[in-house]
Amino acid sequence: MQLPFPLTDEPDAFALETGRKLFAGQSEFLKGVVAMSGLPPADRIEVCFAGRSNVGKSSLINALTGTKGIARASNTPGRTQEINFFVQSPELYLVDLPGYGYANAPLAVVEKWQKLLKQYLSGRQTLRRAFVLIDSRHGVKKVDEEIMSLLDSAAVTFQVVMTKADKVKAQDREKILDQVRGALSKHPAAYPELVLTSSEKGDGIATLRSIIAHLD
Numbered sequence: 638m639q640l641p642f643p644l645t646d647e648p649d650a651f652a653l654e655t656g657r658k659l660f661a662g663q664s665e666f667l668k669g670v671v672a673m674s675g676l677p678p679a680d681r682i683e684v685c686f687a688g689r690s691n692v693g694k695s696s697l698i699n700a701l702t703g704t705k706g707i708a709r710a711s712n713t714p715g716r717t718q719e720i721n722f723f724v725q726s727p728e729l730y731l732v733d734l735p736g737y738g739y740a741n742a743p744l745a746v747v748e749k750w751q752k753l754l755k756q757y758l759s760g761r762q763t764l765r766r767a768f769v770l771i772d773s774r775h776g777v778k779k780v781d782e783e784i785m786s787l788l789d790s791a792a793v794t795f796q797v798v799m800t801k802a803d804k805v806k807a808q809d810r811e812k813i814l815d816q817v818r819g820a821l822s823k824h825p826a827a828y829p830e831l832v833l834t835s836s837e838k839g840d841g842i843a844t845l846r847s848i849i850a851h852l853d
């Protein structure tokens with residue numbers, strides 16, 4: 638029996654080239670947003686990156702754009718507290734969402750993020766796909782399930798991107814992947830393929846560029 642939620646196949650050379658070209662264009666930070674009123678006009682396709690604090694959202698955006706430090710990656714969990722908009726190429730917005738599940742964040746702060754996140758995810762017409770990042774060592778946690786349920790109810794297709802693949806041994810990977818697959822089977826908005834990445838080593842980055850370039 639074919640397991641659901643396979644790892645995505647490597648795109649063909651043509652599809653990879655389309656992705657490479659999109660991300661070879663200029664990338665720049667546009668703005669950080671703390672309220673819906675600050676959102677830039679919804680005038681182009683947009684993808685967002687969601688995930689627990691420290692899962693590697695900013696690092697992934699840096700790896701995709703090939704501009705080290707464009708999306709500040711740090712060792713301090715909870716650093717990215719705004720919705721950060723990046724312009725890519727110029728036909729695309731990349732959106733770095735505030736990390737969730739940061740244990741030491743004050744409740745009022747958490748509630749404010751959650752409200753903004755909810756408004757953003759359910760109200761953005763041009764949002765084509767949410768990438769939900771899951772640490773390859775840890776799998777899906779309760780807070781991830783919450784964001785997935787939010788995406789289900791907002792009818793935003795989300796695709797799981799496994800991060801930090803360089804940190805797990807091949808023999809441990811399958812167990813985590815199966816845990817992720819089990820969790821995803823409960824979410825109607827889950828895209829049926831997973832992407833395995835390492836921002837550190839570059840694994841899966843060209844594939845993800847190609848996936849983003851082919852959204853319409």
Ligand SMILES: Nc1nc2c(ncn2[C@@H]2O[C@H](COP(=O)(O)OP(=O)(O)OP(=O)(O)O)[C@@H](O)[C@H]2O)c(=O)[nH]1
Pocket residue numbers: 688689690691692693694695696697709710711712713714715716717735736737800801802803804834835836837838
């Ligand atoms: N080994 C390895 N480390 C990674 C990888 N991606 C990210 N990291 C590290 O993980 C830490 C957190 O990465 P960030 O990109 O800042 O994570 P984030 O999800 O943006 O975190 P917040 O903004 O706090 O929500 C940093 O120390 C990164 O260097 C990876 O692919 N491999």
Ligand SMILES: [Mg+2]
Pocket residue numbers: 694695696709710711716717733
């Ligand atoms: Mg970040």
